[in-house]
């Protein structure tokens with residue numbers, strides 16, 4: 001799969017395992033510097049998706065919802081496409097951000113989100129990314145989550161590269 005294979009694709013998942021698997025398959029095509037923005041109501045599966053994505057990046061720590069912490073940073077021992085020319089594995093940063101409780105510009109500035117987004121060593125995933133408003137970068141992968149029924153979720157991808 002290539003990143004472009006996700007453009008305007010719609011996925012239906014029938015349980016959280018399938019949503020994690022989808023996150024894992026997106027992780028395989030991500031490169032450092034990529035930004036993934038997640039939109040959708042509480043319980044629509046955003047954090048579940050991030051758990052699979054982090055697993056795909058080789059992160060062993062448990063991914064918890066960062067709603068109250070807002071920003072969680074993990075080190076990913078990612079190899080593919082990130083090796084330096086001595087062939088050593090690079091360690092890159094994975095940021096999981098949740099903006100559910102962050103609405104105003106002052107909060108965004110004090111969190112240092114712009115610096116995180118401007119660092120091309122980072123892979124960043126943001127839940128409630130609509131709260132970034134004018135800080136939302138143009139180059140990003142958008143994913144919309146919708147609750148269909150107790151275990152069914154609709155996940156739509158859009159890419160602005």
Ligand code: ADP
Pocket residue numbers: 013014015016017018019040041042043044045046047048049065127145150151152153
């Ligand atoms: P959000 O981060 O969008 O608020 P979470 O991922 O934290 O959502 O919660 C989703 C909840 O729905 C979890 O309890 C999960 O087990 C459950 N769930 C049931 N079916 C699915 C599915 N198909 N995809 C994702 N989560 C699901």
Ligand code: MG
Pocket residue numbers: 046047065098127
């Ligand atoms: Mg969440």
